[in-house]
Amino acid sequence: MKRRDILKHLSAIPLVGAIPHEDFLKKLKPRGGTLAETIEAGExxxxxxxxxxxxxCRGTFTILGGSVERPEVSTAMEAATGYFVQYDELAYGIGQRLADLTECEWGMVSAGCAAGLKHFTAACVxxxxxEKLIRIPDLTGFEKTEVIIPRQSRNAYDHAVRNIGITVITVETPEELAAAINQRTAMIYIVTGPSNDKGQPLSxxxxxxxxKPHGIPILADAAAEDLTIPPVHLARGATVVAYSGGKxxxxxxxxxxxxxxxxxxxxxxxxSSPHHGPGRDNKVGKEEMMGMLAAVEAWIARDHKAEWQQWLSWLDHIDQKLTTISGVSSEITQPKGLSNHAPVLHIKWxxxxxxxxxxxxxxxxxxxxPRLAIGSRTNDNMTSINITPNQMQPGNAEVVAERLHGILSRSNKAKPAALKAAQANLTGHWDLEINYFTENSHHKLFIHQDGNWINGTxxxxxxxxxxxxxxEGDDIKMKSNFRKPGDNIAFLFTxxxxxxKLTGSILLGEYLTAKFTAKRMEYSHNKKPIFIPGGPPLAT
Incomplete structure (x- = not known):
């Protein structure tokens, strides 16, 4: 197996980098000036x-900041500050205005889409x-304690649903769904997408x-979708549809x-906040509430076709620059659904x-x-990067094109065909100590080594x-994945x-980093013979 292939399986390192967290913090060196001195100076x-x-160049990922607020949003938020209002009155006023704008019964602004999922679940329970609200997450004595989620809708965001204390019932077919509905069913939660599009078995x-015959509410999580007016998923049968404000x-x-x-x-x-109970920790300010309303108003007025053409022009500029390089080709793919609705440029070689x-x-x-966030992929010998333009800003395309052209057009040394010989034999049973921020956790590694390659548990x-x-030499890279429905934790060891002995750091993806030390477990050499009786015991 080539080095490139094994590195692909060991996963590309995300933006935080494979360095201990305290070392990462040391790299943050202030470059002068207080906020008051620099606040007018942009970046x-x-x-x-x-x-x-x-x-x-990735899209509306929260870890990168989501989306750029519309000017109308910033203006509304600035206008809302400096005054005081009663929050229930504010919510009612916004709720009615959202209903008028979106042609539905009512609207509500939450502290992010995930908070909205949590509040809706609480409402269903x-x-x-x-009196029930303040008992959450202890649902003892409640009539409604279960939420049904189709397996293909299980995701990391259903933590917001589970935070209420409900029991998740996972189903895969219409028959399983029908059988799962009972007097304890509080709601059904789905993430909108291909698995529940019209015509699918569990659409x-x-x-x-x-x-609906059982009166079970349905929550459609459309966080990253374009807003449709009236909301298409309500017409399809959802009770409420949830969107992210920052996508x-x-x-x-x-x-x-x-x-x-x-x-x-x-x-x-x-x-939800400001009311006390399990949602008090999801506070949304009057500024965000008015800003969200302004965003919906702006959505209706925006020239979406012109925005799309602007995105395509940026991709075309990058495409024209990079495809002048010998061996580099390109393709622009168009989205098929409402979620993450933007064209994507794929540069291949x-x-x-x-x-x-x-x-x-x-x-x-x-x-x-200049730092760029781009996607990447490798299949067999063909590899690619991809560029999503919907959160790029004027002037970015020129920087991106020059940056990538410089890398793809330079001469890169061929990587050695063979890896350096391993300087240690790691086959065996290892006691692994992981040092998290305030806790040490004890794991085990069961390793089989074949030359440079490691497999095990x-x-x-x-x-x-x-x-x-x-x-390779004395350098190790290992990967494991802890998975459960809706969650995934990658352990990337270097x-x-x-x-x-093994020592180093673990990149935990979005969960930051940890340090590790592993010591080989020594077995005692007990050479006593083992007696096995010829039948069942005559005494216990």
Missing amino acids: KIYDSIGVDTIIN TGGNP LEVIAEIA AICGPQCAGLLLGKKDILMAAWQA DADKLNLTGEEVAEEVARNK HQTDFSSVELIGMI GKASDD
């Missing part, structure tokens, strides 16, 4: 605390009864047909939008001919100025998962190895 406000800005239409709608990053049935949204508002993979390009531009706190990796 220098981040520079003043040692943080680089990044050209966003309590029915607006405050939203099918779900609604099964659920396609380009509202406040910390706001969410719920549209649909008024009675259940009133119960959801009761479950033969990794063996350029001695470079898409993952390596993405890593280089992620770490070095990583026994975590709660599971046993496959381990793969490589050793460090040094000897015959009896």
Whole structure:
């Protein structure tokens, strides 16, 4: 197996980098000036605390800042500050205006889309009864305690649903859905997408047909979708549809939008801040509430066709620059659904001919100025990077084109055909100590080494998962994934190895980093003979 292939399996390193967290913090060097001195200077406000800005060619990822707020949003938020209002009155005024704008019964602004999912779930469990609300997450004695989620809708965001204390019932077919509905069913939650499009076995239409006779509300999570007016998923059978404010709608990053049935949204508002209870920790300010309303108004007035043409012109500029390089080709793909609705430019080449993979390009531009966030992929010998333009800003395309042209057009040395010989034999059983921020956790590694390649098992706190990796000289890289429905934690190990000790850092993806030390477990040499009786015991 080639080095490139094994590195692909060990995963490209995300933007935070495979360095210990405290070392990462040391790299943040303020470059002068207080906020008051730099606030008028654009990106220098981040520079003043040692943080680089990044050209966003990935889309509306929260970890990059989501979307750029529309000017109308910033203006509304600024206008809303400096005054005081009663929040229930504010919510009612916004709720009615959103209803008028979007042609639905009612609207609500939450502290992000995930908070909206949580508040809706609370509403379905309590029915607006405050005595029940303040008991959450202890649902003892509640009539409604279960939420049905189709398997293909299980995702990391359903933590917001589970935070209420409900029991998730996972189904895969219409028959399973029908059988799962009972007197304890509080709601059905889906993430809108291909698995529940019209015509699919468990489409939203099918779900609604099964659920509505029982009076079961349906929540459609359309966080990254374009807003449709009236909301298309309500017409398809959803009770309420939830959007992120900080994605396609380009509202406040910390706001969410719920549209649909008024009675259940009133119960959801009761479950949210400023009202005490399990939603008090999801505070949305008056500025974000007015900013979200302004974003919806702006959405209706925006020239979406002109925006699309602007995006295509940026991609065309980058495309024209990069495809002048021998061996580089391109393709622009168009989105098929409402979610993450933007064209994407794919730049492709033969990794063996350029001695470079898409993952390596993405890593280089992620770490070095001017920093870019781009996607990457490698299949067999063909590799690629991809560029999504919907959060790029004027002037970005020229920077991106020059940056990528410089990398793809340079001469890259061919990588050695063979890896350096391993300096240690790691086959065996290892006691692994992981040092998290305030806790040390004890895991186990069961390793089989074949030359440079590592395979085995990583026994975590709660599971046993496959381990793969490589050793080159005394450098090790290993990867395991802890998975459960809706969640995934990648353990990416990098460090040094000897015959009896492993040390280094673990990149935990979005969960930051940890340090590790592993020591070979020594077995006692007990050479006593083992007696096995010839039948069942005669005494116990």
